[in-house]
Amino acid sequence: MIAPAGSVDRIAAALFANGLILRGGFNFALGEAPPTGSSGAPAAAVLLVGQAGAAPWPHFLRWREKQPRTIADPLDSWSREVIGAVAETFGARAVSPSDRPYLPFQQWAMRAEGLRPSPLGILMHQRYGLWHAYRGALLFDDELSVQAAEAAPHLCDSCVEKPCLKSCPVDAYSGQGFAHQSCLAHVRGANGEPCRSSGCLDRNACPYGTAYRYPPEVQAFHMASFAAVAG
Incomplete structure (x- = not known):
């Protein structure tokens, strides 16, 4: 069974209300071993959910104001809540990149x-560069009417200078x-302030997708999360 094409448009609209976007999807092929859908049977299709630039940030901040300050992994918690609500509305099962097993x-x-x-x-994204997630x-238990991804040139292949490999002080x-x-040692150390306040120097050196670059406060949030839990 194939779900109506309009379902994907309605899902996209529900996500967009929270600054999130559909990042493509596909139907699993015969012979694959996909995770289970909402019914507990192997899923027939998957839609990826994510962001371009920092569009979800104001939505996340409004949500966070109402949460305990001690909440662990707040952005992950917000994402699970928003995507989970959309999944419930459209009869899907929501999964997260942090789910175990991965x-x-x-x-x-x-x-x-x-x-x-x-x-x-x-x-690397043709439009967003490195500024997406x-x-x-x-x-979904049923197949979806989704358009297959078209092959596109990989921007990194034509980038001769590779500034993303030359900006980090600890390589x-x-x-x-x-x-x-x-x-991790550098970010946590005395010389890591530029990274802590403005994000990864290598990532910021990439010349592509700069219109979607996360603002410093968003990059600082992610770097603080990395420094707090990594290692």
Whole structure:
């Protein structure tokens, strides 16, 4: 069974009211082993939910004002609440990137939007650059009428200078991967103030999608979360 095409439009509108957007989706193929949908049977389709730029930030702040200041992982909690409400309305099962065991969100995202990773590991988007995120997904028991992702040039392939690999003072990103402990020690240390207040220097050095760059206060929030729980 295929759900009506208008269902996807209504889901998009419900998410947009909270600053979130649909990030593409697809129907699972025969032979795959998808997670379960709302009925408990293997899901037939998935829609990715996320953001472009900092559009959800004012919605999140209004929600946070009403929550206990001690709430853990507030942005994750807000995302779960918003996406969960949409899932309930449209008969889907909501899942999150932080769910255990982890679901293959990056693989889903690459499949849904035709994206590839940047040298920083963040998926490079043709319009948003590195300034986007995935906040959850909706799993459906029925197939959906969704458009397949079109192949697009990978912006990182034409970026000769690679400033994203030259701006970090501790060379956290390289061909060998992400030096997690070096990054964490620097962010927490005496010389890490620029990163704590304005975000990752490597990410900010990327020339693409700058119109969607997160404001300093949003980047500081994410960096504080990283410094508080990582390692």
